[in-house]
Amino acid sequence: MDDWIDLSDGCLGLLADTHGRAERTTEALDRLLEAGATTILHLGDVGGERVIDRLAGLPVHLLFGNVDEERSLASYAIALELRPHHPAARFRMGGRRIIATHGHLDSVIEDAFKAGPDYLLHGHTHVVRDETIEAVRVLNPGAVHRAKVHTVATLEPASGRFTILEIP
Secondary structure, eight states: OOOEEEOOSSOEEEEOOOTTOHHHHHHHHHHHHHTTOSEEEEOSOOOSHHHHHHHTTSOEEEEOOTTSOHHHHHHHHHHTTOEEESSEEEEEETTEEEEEEOSOOHHHHHHHHHHOOSEEEOOSSOSEEEEEETTEEEEEEOOSSSSSSOEEEEEETTTTEEEEEEOO
16 A cells, blocks of 8 residues: 555545546536535546546545556546555545545455554445444445435544535
8 A cells, every 4th residue: 555645634525436427527526626625535436537537637536446447547547647546545634544445355445454544435335334343434425326326425534524415
């Protein structure tokens, strides 16, 4: 995994499982920015370059999932000055330690728990999640595509405020 990356204090905008749906990704990003997100984390299953195009120009870190062709998407993201990570990334924000991954690799999840972060963020299941396991708060913002209700979320790490936002 990467070393810990320090992010400026603020609010994380979380989205996952866009599966190439560029228009819905734009709606998701609009919701996150309106809600005060200062950094965007895409938690994987990006689904293609059209989604990466929508992320360009924003303060984004992105991870790749089981449907992503990591090498080609990483090169494309880097060319657009985005920050791709695979299979996980470690962040510090608001005095808290955060590990983010897509969630499809059991060994990565196990390693994350061993590192003892305050938060473990993931996508993959397309289901909103907020639970604490072994003193680690595990959060999933749901999915932008292939879910009964399409959702994203914001997280204020310092306060622990986790807010689910529906995408119209």
